[in-house]
Amino acid sequence: MSxxxxxxGVLERLRGEGLLPTDTLAxxxxxxxxxxxxxxxxxxxxVVVTREPFADDRARGLPVPLQPATLPTVGLRVDGRRWExxxxxxxxxxxxxxxxxxxxxEAGNHASRALIDVExxxxxxxxxxxxxxxxxxxxxxxRELAExxxxxxxxxxxxxxxxxxxxxxxxxxxxxxxxxxxxxxxRAIGHVVDALLESHDCYGSAQPKWRARRxxxxxxxxxxxxxxxxxxxxxxxxxxxxDRWVERTVQWCRRLCMEVEV
Amino acid sequence: xxxxxxxxxxxVLSHATYIQVRKYRGHLIVALDDExxxxxxxxxFIFKRLDGAARVRDxxxxxxxxxxxxxxxxxxxxxEVLTDLLMGGYVQVADGPLREA
Numbered sequence: 001m002s003x004x005x006x007x008x009g010v011l012e013r014l015r016g017e018g019l020l021p022t023d024t025l026a027x028x029x030x031x032x033x034x035x036x037x038x039x040x041x042x043x044x045x046x047v048v049v050t051r052e053p054f055a056d057d058r059a060r061g062l063p064v065p066l067q068p069a070t071l072p073t074v075g076l077r078v079d080g081r082r083w084e085x086x087x088x089x090x091x092x093x094x095x096x097x098x099x100x101x102x103x104x105x106e107a108g109n110h111a112s113r114a115l116i117d118v119e120x121x122x123x124x125x126x127x128x129x130x131x132x133x134x135x136x137x138x139x140x141x142x143r144e145l146a147e148x149x150x151x152x153x154x155x156x157x158x159x160x161x162x163x164x165x166x167x168x169x170x171x172x173x174x175x176x177x178x179x180x181x182x183x184x185x186x187r188a189i190g191h192v193v194d195a196l197l198e199s200h201d202c203y204g205s206a207q208p209k210w211r212a213r214r215x216x217x218x219x220x221x222x223x224x225x226x227x228x229x230x231x232x233x234x235x236x237x238x239x240x241x242x243d244r245w246v247e248r249t250v251q252w253c254r255r256l257c258m259e260v261e262v
Numbered sequence: 263x264x265x266x267x268x269x270x271x272x273x274v275l276s277h278a279t280y281i282q283v284r285k286y287r288g289h290l291i292v293a294l295d296d297e298x299x300x301x302x303x304x305x306x307f308i309f310k311r312l313d314g315a316a317r318v319r320d321x322x323x324x325x326x327x328x329x330x331x332x333x334x335x336x337x338x339x340x341x342e343v344l345t346d347l348l349m350g351g352y353v354q355v356a357d358g359p360l361r362e363a
Contacts, residue, residue, distance in 0.1 A: 156284075163282050170279055251313070254277060258310060262286045 007033075010046065011132055014085070019058075019074060023051040025090055026134025030125035037213050044083040047122070047129070049137065054087035064118060066092045071118065088122060090137075096123060097144055105149035114153045117206045123150060124203035151201060155262045158195035158205055162188050162257060166250050178242040182234075185249040189231050192253045192260070196220050199260045222259045269341045269348070269355075271319035275312050276356040292352045299350060304329070305343050314356040318344060 007029055014020040014027070031045035032038040048054070054072045061070035068089070076083040098104075099114045100123075115123070126145055131138045165188035172181035193215065194205035202218035204210050215228055230236065231252065237245045269275075277283075282293045290301045290309065301309055307328060311321045321344075322337025329336065347353040 159282075159284065167280060254283065255310075257283050258285060258290060260285060261288070262284050 007130060007132060010044070013078060014046075014048070017076065019056070019076070019085060020048065021050045021052070021054055021087075024133070025049045025051065026137040027132040028126070028129040028134075028138065029132060030129045032210070034125070034130045035128050035210075035213075035217075037210060044078075044081060045125075046083060046085045046132075047125070048085055048087050049090055049093065049134065050087060051090055053089060059087070062086075062118060064092070065116060066095045066119075068092075086122070093122075093141065097148060100148045100150045100153050102147075102149045105152050113157055120154070120203075121206060124154075127201065127203070151198060152262050154198040154203060154205070155195045155260060158191050158198060159257060159260065159262070161191035162195065162253055165191055166253060169246050169250055173243055173246050178246065181246045182237065182242045185246045185253075186234065188253045189249060192256050193223075193228060193232070195260045196222060196256060199262075223256065269318055269344055271317060271322065271337055271341070273318045273344075274314060274316065274356045275318070275344060275348070275353045276314035277309075277312055278352055278354045281352050292347075294351050297350065299352065304339070305347070308340050308343050309347065309353070312353060 026049045028047045030047055032042045033044055053068060058074050059072035062073055064071045072087040074085045096119050126141055165184050169181045169184035172184055190208055197214050197218045200218040200220055202214050204214055215225055284291045290306045291298055308321055311324060318340055319337055322340045323333055325340055326333040326336035
């Protein structure tokens, strides 16, 4: 069940706390609250986009492979709930978009990861975000994201993860290590399902706890939810014959891989 | 050609163990190590039917039905396609007769 959240006072609270710079371009509520999946204990994840670097004694810096190389982040408790606010520079967004251009993908740079998790999260969260201010900025960035190779990079990354997990599973099976093979095959399921969902513009592979939610949301025609859920929960695993489950699972992953457009 | 594997209609093939498959712009690309091949429509149709259980003849029948060609011709074409894939290492023989030509 989702829990509705009142975001009316968020901007005023940020302003009152001195956490809303005057050069703010946009403020977004992202994460589980924005997607309607939050519960009473969920954090408020907020993104503030500014023109100039945000500086405040309360901010800790997350390292990012950008210029500047720091992402200021402030944690706050408001009425018993934790707020986490990330301060992105508009120019850092520009740099991230440059990493996921179609030209870069076509040039074969999809083999390596284009973005680290914190960058990928920032971009994918633009899609289901609730815009508190800066509608024009957000819409422009969403269009830019749709025109970029973000989806192709994400799908390629997940499929590479699947290939690696399948290779592990088959190697472990050949070595007689069926238990490890089961765990590797299970990992392969996660990666290929993530790839499928990403091919439908439904992102969030860094947070597997929401995979079932994402699957329901995307509703991919390629696989019914019940089939996915039976695999995710390893329903058909016979403890007496784990190798059969591994073989079936690997085959299923490979078949699904053929249906996922990069 | 000496050393070329010749498949029969009774052969059963599966995808090779360590290939990578991607669907890109509507076509399948199959890679093994540093080599990759883009499959045309018929090859893709055949490749997708490899499950370690279907015989080449069964696949030929499916090709015949889908492309409205005689079964014998479709089976011969399937054998040709699969031989190429076998030579490239993208598929492997799971069961059934395979003889050296």
